[in-house]
């Protein structure tokens with residue numbers, strides 16, 4: 354998986370994160386929570402984005418392909 358894992362700290366919320374709320378569960382990040390950053394640089398709770406990507410390989414915010422899997426293939430069957 355190409356999820357960059359980080360631990361959220363309020364000290365870097367302004368500088369490092371594009372979004373401070375996980376749009377999957379609609380919860381704000383809290384200090385010490387595990388968050389995951391995908392290729393488009395959007396961030397989510399690590400657990401939330403893992404669950405999401407098991408069903409859909411797109412960023413919930415920008416619809417960008419989240420994880421590169423070998424070759425581009427839109428057909429998920």
Ligand SMILES: [Zn+2]
Pocket residue numbers: 375376377378379380397398401
């Ligand atoms: Zn979440």
Ligand SMILES: [Zn+2]
Pocket residue numbers: 393394395412413414415416417
């Ligand atoms: Zn995105």
